[in-house]
Amino acid sequence: MSHRDRHKSPRPLSPHLQIYRPNLTMAMSILHRITGAVLYFATFAGVWWLMGLASGPKYFAYVDAMFRSWPGLIVLFAILYQLFHHAFGGIRHLLWDADCCFSVRAAERLGLISLALAIISTLVIWLLGVMT
Secondary structure (H helix, E strand, O other): OOHHHHHHOOOOOOOOOOOOOOOHHHHHHHHHHHHHHHHHHHHHHHHHHHHHHHHOHHHHHHHHHHHHOHHHHHHHHHHHHHHHHHHHHHHHHHHHHOOOOOOHHHHHHHHHHHHHHHHHHHHHHHHHHHHO
16 A cells, blocks of 8 residues: 555544534633643743842833833733633633533533633723722
């Protein structure tokens, strides 16, 4: 059997988007993975801030100015949202690990609740930070 023939042979394929329709639970699961990966890299922003703090007032003023600029504030807002989204997604997974909320209706409702809580928590913390 040649190399070309092996790729044409019938083989079982994992059902993917051809079988499953996208839904909220699927999107929340994908976003949970994405936010986890992004938060890993967002840790470098925290490390940079701490390094600026440890490096003295001149460099800290530079780092602080970067975080207080419009692009810096957008990045910080996005990191805050992703932190809450990932945390509430983790609670959702914890409930599933406890054998709770497995019905389609409960899983969809739990996804909406975690999404709403992430948005509300982000806005509340952001507004509290802006007001002080």
